Amino acid sequence: MKTQTPVRLSPAAELIAAFVATGSTLGDRADLAHFLRAHHLAAEGAIPITLADLDEAIALREGIRAVLDPSAEPDQEALARGQKVLDGLRVTVRLQPSREQLAPAVVDEVRRGLARLAGAWAAVLATGEWRHLRL
Template sequence: MTTTIRPTAAAELVRSFAATAGDLGDRADLARFLREHGLVSAGAIPITLADFDEALALRDGIRAQLRRAEGHPADPEVLARGQRVLDGLRVTVRLDPEEPGHDVLAPAVVDEVRRGLARIAAAWAALAATGEWRSIRV
C-alpha cells in the first residue's frame, strides 16, 4: 500500500505558474492566471509590458530551477533574471501565523500585479524552506 501525499497549496500554485509555458502568451493571459488563482482582486488589472516581462522572467526562472531538480541543465541567465524579479518584490512576514485569512508571508506592495507575483514568491519561499520544491514536476 502506498500513501499519497497531497501537495500543499503553495506547491500547487508554483507548479501551475511554472507550467504556463504555452498559456501565458499576453497580458490578458497573465490577468486571467492571477484572477483564477486568487492572487489579485476581481477588478480590472492594468498590466504593463514591464509587468508582463517580470512575470515571464519569474515563471521561467522557477521552471528552470524545478527542471534542474529533475536533472536538466539550467541556463544561468534565466535563473539570474528570475532572481532579479524576486529581489525586487516585497514580501512581509506576519507575526501571528494563526491569524485567520492571513498567510505568514504576504505581499507588502500595493500594485495588483506585483502583489500577485509577491504571492507566488511567498509560495516559492515556503517550498524552499521545506524542500517541497524538489518534488514538483513540470
C-alpha cells in the first residue's frame, strides 16, 4: 500500500485555505474585520468596512471556492463575480524579491487586505499549490 506524503503548504496557500474555509463565519462586517486582523491583512484598530466591501470579500471567496471545488463543474457566476473583484483591485509587482511579490497599491484598509489575498492567490496559482487545497 502506497502512503501519500503530506504536503506542507506555503504561507500564501495557508492564507487562501483559511479564507475559503470562512464559510458562514464571514457573515457580517465584524467577521471580515476579525479575519483581516487575524491574518495580518489589516492593521489593528477600527476598520471602516462597508456592505460593499463585505460583498466583495464574499464574492472573491466564492470565486476561489468555485475553482477549488473538485466535486462540481465551476460555478460560472461565482467565477465572474470573483474575477470582477480581482479586476478592481490595484496591486503592484515588487522588483526585488520579498515576502509579497504582488503588493497592494491602495490605501483603503479593506481593499489592501483583499489585494493581499489576490497576491496570495496569484502565488498559489503560479506554484500549482491550488491543486493541494481542499474545501
